[in-house]
Amino acid sequence: MGIQLKHRKAILIVALVAPLYAGAALADETCNSPYTARLIKGQEDYVHVWTLGVEGLGDGSDKLVTIGANPKARDYGKVVNTLSVGGRGEAHHMGFTDDRKYLWAGGLDDSKIYVFDVGTDPSKPKLVKTIADLPKRTGFVGPHTFYAIPGRMLVQALSNTKDHGGATGIAVYNNKGGFVAKYDMPTGEVGGVKGDGYGYDLAINPRKNVLLTSSFTGWNNYMMDMGKMVKDEEAMKRFGTTMAVWDFKAMKPKQVLNVPGSPLEIRWSLNPKDNWAVTATALTSKIWLIKPDGKGGWQAKDVATIGDPAKIPLPVDISISANGKGLWVNTFMDGMTRYFDLSNPEAPKEVYTKHTGKQVNMISQSWDGKRVYITSSLLANWDKKGEDNEQFLALFHWNGKELKEQWRVDFAKEKLGRAHHMKFSAKPAARKAAAEPARVAAAR
């Protein structure tokens, strides 16, 4: 986990005449923490897919799958590496450390956190640490969102050890994997609205010192068969209906907002002039806008409908453009990828729709918005059955009017598993230097 100081002397000799570049503290492919460095504003070289193992398929283990993404490379659209972690723990989401060297990936069932080194050689990630003390340290289970802050990782959990319901909280670890602190999601009345204690995603606006959190459901539901769950009236009552506004510096909830229908991913506009965020509610199929209320607080507004809510299209992931003017939305049940014009965030308009798979879940766009990646798996027990259970990573090009598919990696055919969360990586020149010291020395 420490710094790589191999050949440091050679590097430092080179550094004698080098001015310093400090990584800018902006978001990268539009959804990462604003404290994540080394933006990929050009062409990504690899896409890492955190993949759920499937019994009887390949080695059956959860794994990090690395796929070539650079059209100039021989491995474009090909699997270049798989790294199994040995077991199935409901692989779900990932997040980079602030220096973007390490990728933390969580299991919603076993609550393990895997730390992969993707900085030394992004084509061959290495598992460098497994953190298994989240339940013991915090009473939380289901590490979901991994969000870098300087020297630390915020981990938003989904559930708890006591009843496996939705009450949960946020854990903080340092970059070495040491536990730092825990914070319960609000359950009392805060700002006139009662918190439900649920959690899902979190996102920070540094300029406003605001941490926003959203709410999903607990282990009992997300590990249940979806068909069974939707017929269980009591289970369907156990979904989050709130978002919380926190004083990030103090890590204290300041306000709870009513956002019914399980608000999931949170995306702040990356436009420096904006002070708003959006989320999509899974059960009610709405886009909500979170913005200042003009009285020193915050408000949440239902500003758009996604598809036909009566058909429960189940919006599961969103991806905001770098300029804050557009929003991709994937709806799982109907396999649609939708683009909303966000020019007026008070009234987003769906302007493009394409069927991209029999089931679609995560969606990630490049910084320039020209490339859009889509995966298929929602949760092991919520994915469709039989022929509808497609598992893939697909790349589309977006020209502003149309999505054009470039390639699709069939995760079933390749015996990989269920394709879930994606993160991009690149081969920065700096890392080439670390990997090729002889070349550096020769160049001197």
Added chain:
Amino acid sequence: MSAWRAATCAALAAALLGAGSAGADRDERPPAASMPEMDYAPPPAGSYALNVIQPAPDGGVIDERGRPRRLAEYTRGRVTLLSLVYTYCTERTGCVLAYETGMELKKRILADPKLRGRVQFVSLSFDPINDSPETMRLYGGESARAGGPLPWHFLTTGSVKALKPILDGFDQEIEVELDDQGRPTRTISHILKLFLIDRQGRVREIYSTAFLQPEAMLNDIRTLVMEEDAARH
């Protein structure tokens, strides 16, 4: 010293000291970097807790006079704000910003009687080859000589071997960038980080560029001083 290195140092000094006046104090230079925008009132000092993030690492360092020291001597006994820098850094959102933030905080700390004698600053170089004790002393200017109620120590290390465990301990990575032909460029990348350390030598806050908000940082320092006072009574 080779002619090449001498030339480098001369250029470095010129860059650092503006018009090339070797005796000029850095303190007199106009601010070169702008603080990150802050559109909120930070929570009052003492109204929140700063977590213990990790222990501050120890290691061999060299002070401005060339004397071997232990880093722990500079991270204990007072609230410490430590930055890792290169003297020839020109990046406005990097070391320059760290220095300007330190200068801004220095003014505010000296104006607060409750903080006088309770705080110290440390600037530690990443580059033991170029940043000699003499260079660090020049870099620090008046601040390096001042001492008094707010000492500011400008330290370096004697070798890469001595530097490595310190950088490891702070989880600070530095990398050289290459150009398209694989040749080293004049750019080293790192993430700017400043570390707030309590009098027991524990890191209690880490600031990167977006967090370098002097008003909030001052409240963090006050919070640690208040915590010390409460522990004493």
